[in-house]
Amino acid sequence: MHAMLLTGFGGPEHLRHTEVPVPTLEDDEVLIRVRAAATNRVEIDIRRGLSGLGPPLPLVMGPDGAGEAVAVGVAVKDIVVGDHVLPHTMVSCGRCENCQRGRDNVCRRIRILGSTMWGCHAEYVVAPAHRVVKLPPELPFEVMAAGNKFCTAWEALAVTAGLRAGEVVLINAAAGGVGSCAVQVARHLGARVIAAVGSAAKIDQVRANGADEVIDYGTTDLLERVRSLTDGRGVDVGLDIAGGALFHPTLQSVTDGGRLALIGAHAGKMIEIDLTDLFRRHVAVMGCGRWTKAISQHVVGLLAAGALKPTIFKTMTLAALNEAHALMSDRTVNGRIVLLP
Numbered sequence: 001m002h003a004m005l006l007t008g009f010g011g012p013e014h015l016r017h018t019e020v021p022v023p024t025l026e027d028d029e030v031l032i033r034v035r036a037a038a039t040n041r042v043e044i045d046i047r048r049g050l051s052g053l054g055p056p057l058p059l060v061m062g063p064d065g066a067g068e069a070v071a072v073g074v075a076v077k078d079i080v081v082g083d084h085v086l087p088h089t090m091v092s093c094g095r096c097e098n099c100q101r102g103r104d105n106v107c108r109r110i111r112i113l114g115s116t117m118w119g120c121h122a123e124y125v126v127a128p129a130h131r132v133v134k135l136p137p138e139l140p141f142e143v144m145a146a147g148n149k150f151c152t153a154w155e156a157l158a159v160t161a162g163l164r165a166g167e168v169v170l171i172n173a174a175a176g177g178v179g180s181c182a183v184q185v186a187r188h189l190g191a192r193v194i195a196a197v198g199s200a201a202k203i204d205q206v207r208a209n210g211a212d213e214v215i216d217y218g219t220t221d222l223l224e225r226v227r228s229l230t231d232g233r234g235v236d237v238g239l240d241i242a243g244g245a246l247f248h249p250t251l252q253s254v255t256d257g258g259r260l261a262l263i264g265a266h267a268g269k270m271i272e273i274d275l276t277d278l279f280r281r282h283v284a285v286m287g288c289g290r291w292t293k294a295i296s297q298h299v300v301g302l303l304a305a306g307a308l309k310p311t312i313f314k315t316m317t318l319a320a321l322n323e324a325h326a327l328m329s330d331r332t333v334n335g336r337i338v339l340l341p
């Protein structure tokens, strides 16, 4: 099969479009012909050797993809050949105590598609049947591949932060992959959405995506602006996607007794925190970002109903993954890049 194979850590020259054997199928697994995959920023970290996941090489990356079941193991009951399916990004074991409690996103033996096992940047991918989500046939594969990131945003806002209708949420890095999904999810949940972006060029895009207010923190004091937009009260929920220098203004924007969901650290992962501020103001700081199979099933329904709509920036062939990475690196990409094997 054709695949984009990562053979070493570093620049895009380590990604090669090549032929590899079709993966073999265990009794409880499904062989999926990938019909659409999407690029993900995590791939750039993996390629550079910075992901902290220590992936085995060679590796087929690609946490996000959708396709058709073309073969099933003898023990597989729920999936049949021809089903449209999504291999779940978080390949949990199904047996540990967390899996048994429905917390499969924090499985103790979790594997990550495209990071610690071969993913969707290939003609075929194999997944255990219990991690395969069925898709309605009318849902386009590209929409599912690009829309998989809504699961991250749903987990962060609806589940971890418990965002409710009528609450106010601040989303920083709101123009990025997770951020743009989070804006739509927050809108869908009925919240008032304050979005923060790093440049004026992104304001219109984020407003069109459903944000009620957009703050350009490149030219405006984020905390001051949030306070003025909320009559000094602050937001119920902060979603920190960037970390680094954005963490403190995002945390300070959260009202007393509010919640801060933390989902990324591309802007810096080491910061100092005044712990007294956290406990005196009763602010809950929560890590999040990995989602359960139940969340995927819910998001599939919302995508099929058109309630959430991914922005597809460009559709390219799988062989052009290097080019897609170059586009992602210069940060001009608005939305997802879809790859067709």
Ligand SMILES: [Zn+2]
Residues within 6 Å of the ligand: 092, 093, 094, 095, 096, 097, 098, 099, 104, 107, 108, 109, 110
């Ligand atoms: Zn488990």
